[in-house]
Amino acid sequence: MEIMNRCYTHAKKRPVKIVQFGEGNFLRAFVDYMVDIANEENVFDGSIAIVKPISYGNIDLFTKQECQYSVLLRGLVDNEEYVEKRMITSVDSICDCTTDYEAYLSLARIETVKYIVSNTTEAGIKCDETDKFEDKPAKSYPAKLTQFLYERAETFNYDSTKGLIMLPVELIDNNGDELKKCVYETMDRWNLKSEFKDWVKESCIFANTLVDRIVTGYPKNEIEEIWEQEGVQDELMVTAEPFALWVIESDKPINDEFPLDKALENKKGMSVIFTDNHKPYKQRKVRILNGAHTSFSLASFLSGNDTVLESMNDPVTFGFMNKTIYEEIIPTLDLPKEDLLNFANQVESRFKNPFIRHELLSISLNSVSKWKARCYPSVKRYIEMNHELPSNLTFSLAALLCFYQGIRKEMGYLVGIRNEHEYRIQDDEDILNFFYENKDVDNLELVQRFFNKTNLFSDVELKEESIMKISKYITDIKIKGIAQCIKEEHLYG
Template identity: 25%
Template sequence: MSDHKRLVHFGIGAFHRGHQAYYLQLLNDTLPESDRWYYTDVNLRKETRVIPDALRAQNGQYHFKRIAPNGDAEYIKISSIDRVEDASADPSVIRRIFNDDKVKALTITVTEGGYYLNDNDDVNLSHPEVAHDVGVIQQQNGQPKTLYGFLALALIARQNMDGGAITVATCDNLRNNGNRLASAFGQFIEAAQLTTLKQWMATNVTFPCSMVDRITPVPPSTLSDEVKQQLGVDDACPILGEDFEQWVIEDQLANEFPALDTVGVTFTKNVHAFEEAKIRILNGGHFMLSYVGALRGYQTFDQNIHDDELNGWLKAYHQKDVIPTIDDRPFDLEAYRQIIISRFSNGYIADSIERIAMDSISKFPQFILPTVRLNLERGHFPVSAIILIAHWYCFLSLKIRGRIAFNYKDPYLSTAEMWMHQQDPVGAFLHEPDIWQGLNKQYPEFGESLKKQITITMDAYQERYR
């Protein structure tokens, strides 16, 4: 092991490499070698091995093309990841990685669906993969399949060493993400009967909330050739991202942490205000417009913004439904909205609608439902939201019936398939508890209005998708 202080990351994707690893690179560039921090990145699932394998072959190094809406670009060499491990092939590497007092924190990006939360924010212990991991941890034998199983192995290793206190920082787009992970993981270890681990965690592990932001689309296949042409170096796994970045972390750390505040990261006691604005304006806007764009045959999100009608719908949704329901404002929300529209219009990023649209079943309660609920509670009928939600339903309906060609990925697609196989599929959708959490029962007039809008929207696309 080296003498450098270390972070570990679960879930090696373009976002992590363009965000957490990028920030650590910025910090390292200001420090002498002896004071630098480095990442050990850990792949958790066998189906995501391709990039980690390529990254390992390059000793963790790669290039990040950071590009502005006007096309100005810089190519940044990232060397803050110096180890890449594959726990999906050998879970024993977790113990070796975490049994090291140089490791101070774990960061996580496994997407919203990777937390297996139900509508009560409890971990779904009946999910086959979660139930499998409970057995693996109870027996201390086998291959985990979820974040919870790997995290349990990591914290068991920390529990048995001196100086094992560790910060576990989720960086996924979940409201109150740190507290929700702490609660769900606590339920997991109770199910696995790890009483002593739970007691140890109470004073040795923190789960700070965080808010993260940067658009990092799937890199184009030509990016490696472009890096070769521009820099004269071979890179099998470069990434692409916008020139905007933001990371807000709750000031609740169990151990040393890199001084990322010196390179633009915000440490605060009130992450909620930042995440609420970001999730509801940016992520909600992404969600709402992606399915309209898919129905209109668009490939990239900037095409949505350059469609005047869609841009107008999004502006109305933001200004009439979202911003008026955000009370705790850490910055000027209208100015923030305009920045987001500029970012969305970045044709040089060309963020794919396919990427943004995935996992909608788990995203809707996070990104959209709070806005709808708050509007109804204040007596405002969210007309713009209704129009856009109707397009989401229409997209799912046409996709499940095989009438639209779209590479849609969602671990909970079976839920939508059940709606579509009912005699009244729209009614089944409107009564889905995991989606609406009782809202339609409380405000039946909302459900009736949405039902009518779904009929109008479906009729509008009948000719196109016969």
């Protein structure tokens, strides 16, 4: 059987325009996929040089396959099953900066390089005070990037046209601003010359970004069958859902030179949005997508479902989710209604993806902080607008409190009971201790203590009413069960 390589893909040689920190599944199924389409549509004509930023792992498979691989998209588009397999030829090369520092620095000397993309995990954009300029390379990503920028500035004699655009996709708030802050701090700590500092500040852009795509990774259980069907061995294949969103916030317009939005115009469910404010899009994602997940998952689990797909196939849970989104979340958001409705429709299709098994217990991890960040803002705004409690979101908090009532504490988790079967409750130690210490108090006392612990509802006019309503919901759930409560309270539509 043939091996996936440049001979097989007939990859065209293109100038390197992007240096990418990270070789993981997400970047390859998201950024590299989009760039590949932009090349095919003749709107970009650039390739990617990947930098493996940490010592863990190796790049042997990339070398073996000459950085060629395929992306397999599977899911629902317009409520119909969608499958797309694309050979990705946008990656030109890969180097390990921890073992070949010179190869890494040589990328900074490539005249056509314009963009830096990174996904070094949420922990990646942090300074390390032990980093030194003389390290080859420095340990932290911001310090490595500072070394890279210094090499480029020196090579091109501080030419302002050779500045770079940083596009971090790490999942932290204001990722571009945080990366810039770390680079500036590193430059100051290393006492680098003022000419370099001025060049970075005046010639480089650090964009805040928001990314959204579920990437399910290497299809280990199906790979032999896929290879047989395609007639080629691809050990770097990555699978993902069809939906993709990349929001890029920049003070200066960059869409003319990086026209991924134009490239994806005809790809349903995929979009790149250039804006001067990414926050409304983040709010939309957090409140609708993440908020829906958090608001129905624990109630669905307690009612007997184990996955998101099972929840969507359960009329009661599905109806509960829909009423929550359309009657309690969307009305509290400020983006155009049509945009919000379209996004909600996409969320529904994503949750119904038959190719993804998303465990509700996985979603339940750290649910207390998730509910506070994802659901409470909708509750608060709903109260401000309507002067009453949103029934579904209030019920979802009652379901959370029921889910967290474990029977015993073990190393790192609580043990709960559902239908005579045990399940794990995982959260911060402080939260687990709270629920264990309050496992025998009555429902009203539990809600009051929980509000004091989390500071929830302290800033709304209906705090006392919410305590009474949630404690009643908890009592009803324990007596009647989740599904019956949702039906009797008309919480689904």
